[in-house]
Amino acid sequence: MAQMSIHKLLIANRGEIACRVIRTAQRMGIECVAVYSDADKDAQHVKLADEAWHIGGSAAKDSYLKVDTIINIAKKSGANAVHPGYGFLSENADFCRKCSENNIIFVGPPVSAIEAMGSKSEAKSIMADAGVPLVQGYHGDDQSADLLQQEADKIGYPLLIKATAGGGGKGMRVVESSEQFIESLESCKREAISSFGDDKVLIEKYLTKPRHVEIQVFADSHGNAVHLFERDCSVQRRHQKVIEEAPAPGLSEDTREAMGQVAITAAKAIGYTGAGTVEFLYDEDGSFYFMEMNTRLQVEHPVTEMITGLDLVEWQIVVANGLTLPLSQDQLEINGHAFEARIYAEDPTNDFLPATGKINYMGLPVTNANVRVDSGIVSGDTVSVYYDPMIAKLIVWDSDRNSALARLRGALSDFHVAGLTTNIEFLHQLASNDDFIQADLDTHFLDKHGEELTTSDPSLSDDIIAAATLYVMIKQSSQNTFDEADPYSPWNESSGWRLNEDNHHIVELVFQGQHYLITAHFRNGHFLLELDGKELKVCGELKGNKLQLDLDGHKSTVSLAEQENGLVLFKNARSWEIEIKDNSLVNLDSDSQANLTAPMPGTVIDVLVSKGDSVEEGQALIVMEAMKMEHTIKAHKDTVIAEVLYQVGDLVDEGAELIAFEEE
Structure with a gap:
C-alpha cells in the first residue's frame, strides 16, 4: 500500500513547541489542528493553528495526556497525522500504537523503537548487545529496596538513582553515601510515580566531572541514518538543561566522528526512524558512555538547526511521509556556533523556585539571522501552575563560540519580562562567567558557581533611582492640563517655575522592602535630586518604553514597563520592580508571619x-x-x-x- 502524505496535522502539545511545529507545517502547506486545555483556551498555539479543539481540564492528565480524546479529535477534524512535540505523549508507545490502528501517521519513530528506549534499563541492555559503551550500573527487574541497596553498595558512591521511564530531570537523585540511599530511593520513586506512572529505577556510577554531550540522529524508513553532530548540554540545574550549545567545545574530529557513528549504531539497533537524540556522558579522559536515547525532538534542537541550516521539523515531516532523508552524511557540515538559553519563570536566588502568574509585559530582542526566539507566550499571557514554567527559548548564532556568546549576552540584555521573576539575569551572569567563556564545563558547573551566579544586589543604584524618579517627573509633566485658549499662560509652564519658592516634588520608591525618599527640585532643563545627603543632576527623554538618561553627564538608556502601582526598569539583563508611592514613608510592621x-x-x-x-x-x-x-x-x-x-x-x-x- 502506498505511503499516505500528510495533508492535515494535529499537534498533540502546547506552548512554544506547538507554535514551532505549526509554523513549519503551515509553510509546507499543511493545515494545522491545535488542542487545548481549560488553562490554554487563549494560548498562542490555539490562535496560530488553522483550527483548535478543547480536550479537557487544566491538569495534563485531564487534557494533554488523554490518548483516546486526542485520537478522536484527530479523526473528527480530518487530521491524518499527529506530531507529539516533546514531553506529554511524545514517547508514549500506546499513543503511537493507537495512531497506527486508526490510520493516523505518527510523526516520530515506530512503536518498537519507543518501547525499546522507553525503559532506560532495557535500553542499556540493547546498547550493550550492540557494543555501545555503558557506565557501570544495575538495570535489573528486581526492585526490592534491599537488593537495590546491595547493588548500590557494590557500585560505590556517589551514584545516581534514575527512574527508568524518566526524562527532563524528573525522578533522579544523586546519592553521596550508603546511609542516604533508602531516603533518596523513596523520594525518587515517589516523584517517578507522579510524573510517569512508573516507579521502576536503575542505578549507575556517578562520574565526578562528566560533560553531557548528545548526538542528533535522523533515520528514514529506507535504511538510511545520519547524525547531525553534537550538542553540549552540561550546564544543568536539578538535572534540567539551562544553556545548550553546538558544536560541543573542545571535541576532536575523531571523537565527534566516533560518537556520531555510535549514535547511528544505536539508532539502527532498534530500527529507528525520524528524529532522535542519543545522550552520552563524556569523561575527562575522552571516553564516553551511553546514557539514554530520547525518541523525539529535543527542546534544544534549534542549536543544531542554526549550525546546519536545516529545519528538523521539516525533516520529520519528510520522513513521516515515507521519503528518504534530504541529505547524506557527507553532505552535512558544521557552520559556526550556536547557543540556546532557556528563559524560565523562576527565582534562581531561591533554589530556582518556579513562578506563576500573569506576564504584564514581554519585550524581545530584535530577531534576525543571528538571533531567534521560540516562544508560546506574549505580553498578557499567564504562566500556569499546571505546566513547565518555560517562557521562551533564546537561540543565537555566529561564526565562532566567542562571537556567539557575545550575541547571547546582548540578546539577554534586550529580553525584558515584567510581572514574574525570571532567570534572565542569572543566564547573563552565566554567559559572562570566566569558566563558561573558557568552556571549562561539566555537569557540576552550577554546583561550583551557583552562589556567585545567583547573587544579586538588593539595593537600588543611583542610575536606577534617577531613572525611576525622572520617569515619575516626566509622566507628571505630561499630565498637566494645557490651556489652549491662552498658550502663553504661566499655568502651562512645565519647568516647575514658582513665583515665591523653590518648586520640588517628593518621590518615594520601594524596592524589595527598602524605601527611598527623593526630593526632586525643578531646574532649568534638568532636575536636581536629593537622596541621603547626595545631590544628583539628571535630565533625559522618554521615547516609547526607553528612557534616555543623563546623570551628571553620564548618558545611558534604560528600558521600562509600567504596571500597577509602579514600573519595572531593565538594564544590562537586570530588572528592578519598583513601587511608586505618593504617601509619606510607611512604618513597616516588624512582626512577620509566624506560621x-x-x-x-x-x-x-x-x-x-x-x-x-x-x-x-x-x-x-x-x-x-x-x-x-x-x-x-x-x-x-x-x-x-x-x-x-x-x-x-x-x-x-x-x-x-x-x-x-x-x-x-
Missing part, C-alpha cells in the same frame, strides 16, 4: 509532622509538588506544631497557611 505558608500553588504529597510535635529549625515538615517537582518545606525556627491545616492530596494556593505553630 508556615505555601511558597507557590501546588499539591501536598507528604505530611511529616502532627499536631503537638516539637520541631527544630530546618526540620522537614511538609512536601509539596508543583511544576512537576517536589519542594520540601522546613521549619524556620524551633517551635511546636499547633495544627496541620492540609493533608496529602490537598491542593493549596500560594500563600496559604499550611501549618500553624503554638504561640511562644
